[in-house]
Amino acid sequence: MPVATRAKAPEQTWTIREIAEEFDVTHRTVRHYEDLGLISPERVGTTRIYHRRDKTRLGLILRGKRLGFPLEEIRTIIDLYDAPRGRRSQLEYVLGQIDERRSDLEQRRRDLDAALSELDRFEESCRNDLGRLG
Amino acid sequence: MPVATRAKAPEQTWTIREIAEEFDVTHRTVRHYEDLGLISPERVGTTRIYHRRDKTRLGLILRGKRLGFPLEEIRTIIDLYDAPRGRRSQLEYVLGQIDERRSDLEQRRRDLDAALSELDRFEESCRNDLGRLG
DNA sequence: GTATTGCTTTACGTTTACGTCAACGTCAAG
DNA sequence: CTTGACGTTGACGTAAACGTAAAGCAATAC
Known part of the structure; x- marks a missing residue:
């Protein structure tokens, strides 16, 4: 009956290697983000221990990068959520x-939609050419 | 009656400074894109002359950058249209x-939508707090 | 004339985002 | 006990995307 004896659920943690592997980046990248203050894992001695919130943050960082x-801008955004x-x-x-x-993101969406419709028009034009060759 | 005498409409052209100003970039940036082969303006002697197609390309480049x-990837995309x-x-x-x-752009849109809805939820939470403060 | 303005090339500097050693600590396995 | 496997901190390297300074030609402005 561990339920009665434990005060809290033992929160799962991860090592830098595990984190890097899970998010498909190198440990060097993870440390770089720490240097810039985007994540700050717990330390046990000198070793970094990553909790779920670190994984959440890393997810936000990588999405920001994909966008x-x-x-630096990503840092200000993430910090905003914790402000x-x-x-x-x-x-x-x-x-x-x-x-x-929001206006920044909406501008991006406009650009994205424009790019996608151009791509659609271009594809149709190509399929037309293909039809004439057929 | 110039219509009868001219063979073609005199196509308007622009100088590098005008182009840079119109797109709000420096002339150095424009030349950099040329170095990378993203645009190739006409030359009269050594001077660059920009036509409408150069403006179109520059527009595509800058939208790609905003995205x-x-x-280098932008170059392959633009080249694709001229392939x-x-x-x-x-x-x-x-x-x-x-x-x-298209799959690349659609991934970006998913990221973008996720970021926007998180932002919406966050704003609501903030407005809630603001309401409690009276 | 010459002086300024605008264009040109060449070339080195800078920032961002990591990659890549080097050198060292630490802990379990043989 | 020493050999890996994994962790750590520097420190330097690099690629992308320009910035910036130097030095020159060429056409108007005075």
Whole structure:
């Protein structure tokens, strides 16, 4: 009956190698993100211990990268999610930042949609040519 | 009655400075794209003359950049649009490339949508906090 | 004339995002 | 006890995407 004896569920942790492997990056990349302050794993002695929140953050970082954001900008975004929201002024600042982020992302979506429709038109034109050859 | 006398409409052209200004980049950037083979303006003596197709290309390049693509990849994309499509094998290659492009762009859209909905949830949470503060 | 303005090339500098050693600590296995 | 396997911290290297400075030609401006 471990339920009665343990105070908390033993939270699972990971080593840097496991983390790197799971996200398909090198340990050097993970350490680089730490250097830039994007993640800050627990330390046991000198060894890094990664918790679930570190994995969440790494996921956010890599998605930001896929979207083409520079790491410094990614840091400000992630930090935004952890920013203090106790005072009204702090909350209003955060809400303003959210709006900026959103317009940025929406611009990207416009670009993306434009690129996709051009691609569609191009494909149709190609299929047309193929038909004439058929 | 210039219509009867001119063989073609005199196509408008631009200088590097005008192009750079219009797209809000430096002339150095424009030349850099030329170095990489992304644009190849006409030359009159040593001076570069930009036509409408150069502007079109520059527009594509900058949109690709906003989407986070590296310049080399942008070059392969742009070249794709100008690729020869005379033979069936060429057309089939192009169609394959189009599919690759499309899955790439669709992955980006998934990332983008995920980022936007997270942002929405975060904003709501902030507005909630703001409401509790009165 | 010459002086300024705008274009050119060449070439080295900078930032970002890691890669790649080198040199060392540590812990379980043989 | 020493040999790996895995961890650590520097420190230097590199590729991409330009910035920037140097030095030159060429056409208007005065």
